[in-house]
Amino acid sequence: MMLSETLRMAGQSLWSHKARSLLTILGVVIGIGSVLAVVTLGKSFEASIVSEFDALDSRTVFVTITANDTGFQQGPPDAGNVGSVFTERDRQNLLALEHVEEAVPSAELPIAAFTYQGRTLPYRSVTATTPEADEVRDPDAYADGKVFVAGEAQIVLGNATARLIAGPDRDLQAGDSLILRLVTGEEVNVTVAGVLKRDDTLFGSANSIAMVPIDPFYDQRVASPITGQPTLVYGGLTLRADSSRNVDDVRDAVATYFEGPSSDAARLVPDGTRVLVATPSDITAAIGTAFDQVTLFIAAIAVVSLVVGAIGIANIMLVAVVERTREIGVMKAIGARNRDVLWLFLVEAIIVGLLGSALGLVIGLGGGAALVAGLFAEQGAPFVVPWAWLGIAVAVGVGVGAVAGYLPARRATRVQPVQALAHE
């Protein structure tokens, strides 16, 4: 039979049972809609996280420690609380590599408390680094003041940290003086060099910064396993390539260096950990992978409702076959082949799946947008349309219709004309 007529008859049959068709379609709408809403939410959330890393200088190469068994694909690296292993000697060697422009060291410096105008705030640690560190080097990032000067007793504070130290109803500004009490009990006067602007991105990680220059604050040293000479040792290094074109080459060269015989860090890393060298795009890719897994998992739960929708289609088509037994008999009597009958019912089921997925698409995207707006409004998380999933949704809707409709349609073809025509 011609497709146009098959479509017409299937459409008419659906139209003649409007309420029933609508409810069946609704089953698919809920299935497709919930899957899409979850995926949209996941993709939007992922995009907002990835955008944090995209904001980083694309010339950057991170050097940190990671645990062996937490593979990189499971998420962003975490230098964590494993001790410092990257020596000044390593840093100098890395700076000597081709295309390496900078190698910014950073290390956690445990402290006991800040005191500002007689008010003491217990505090765990500050980060010791150089003025070239990404977090502090951009003059536009400051609400007040500027980056610290190496060799001076100065500090750069994130917006939230500054407010914490200042206490209620007070402000902290560049030039203000703080007392920093070290874990040894020793007290050091530091001047606030700058306070950063509020960080409104998803994690707001810049808000909780407290950064000081390595000199004069940080002086942890180890004997280099290679030379035996004492050398400063840091928790991590952030390298900058001379151009973003060379960043992958730099990453590979740095990774090779840490595998080689002249690296201190290679010998200092504790058992069960390793040196991790990664670019921002490595990290965003890893985040994408991690998020896809989580999103898929949640979407898989939502798929259950899609299965329920499919059962709805199968159920209603089985009823339709019984109801229209006589019509099937007539169709066969006037020359319809089995495949004509099969298609008639299959197309009807597919139309239900298609309409359901089209409507589910709208509702899923709308629901996803509402969830994104509701859950991440403050972070301004972007609403991401998961284009690939839209195609998948329609394909799945059609597929669900076809699969759910197939058995009932097959049953329709088995109808014997004589019995069917006698059927009332």
Next chain:
Amino acid sequence: MTGAEGTIGRAGLRGPLIAIEARDLRKAYRSGPQAVPVLHGIDLAVPQGEFVSIMGPSGSGKSTLLHLIGLLDEPDGGRLRLMGRDVAGLDENGRAVARRDLLGFVFQSFHLVARLTAQHNVMLPMAIAGMPLKQRQARAARILGTLGLDDRLHHRPSELSGGQKQRVAIARALALDPPIVLADEPTGNLDSRSSRDIMALFQRLNQAGKTVVQVTHDLTMARYGNRILHVRDGVIEREEYRQPRSATLSAPAPGPRRAVGPARRSRPRRDAP
């Protein structure tokens, strides 16, 4: 092919073709573990252009015989040829195609598709055969017009009288211009006036060259045919040839009058050589 034995003269003019030829056609129905024989070896030859009425009491097997001829059911044994084609060995698809090309069905309870208009009901077989939409619409309208239903094209079956429904069903049976029209108690649900109209219509078709076979238990209706088969207990008990009764039409012309049936006009390809 056997000769046209036992035919009336008119069929001879249409050549030796036998529209329906059954040899030792047998059918039994399963009832639990037992097979209940319904037809015990039917031999039948219907030359092209006959109007045959099959009569018999309930359970005689007359409907089963029509179903077998109509390829709606499979015989347990015997041979069956339609328009010279061996159709006994056809698979399901082959039977469907043969039904489409050779047969038109008219049923007691009309069996129109309730959701579709008269015109679309008539278009249905054409759609199955793959005819383009414009052609289907025009042809269905023309056939319905010939049957006096010009003003009922867009009515659904529920909006039609019994006689009108049956005429729509006949139009549908004629949709693909089949050489054979089979009717199962076509007037069973109609009043006597509509019944006469329908019988007159069948005679008209018959005169246009269609081979018509109807099953009926009403002798009045049976007499519109030129040959009556009396079936009892699964065999043809006796048959009679007669001058068909005709209330509205004169006696059959000695030759095929073409272009009376609605279908012939546009599709002359099945004309006898």
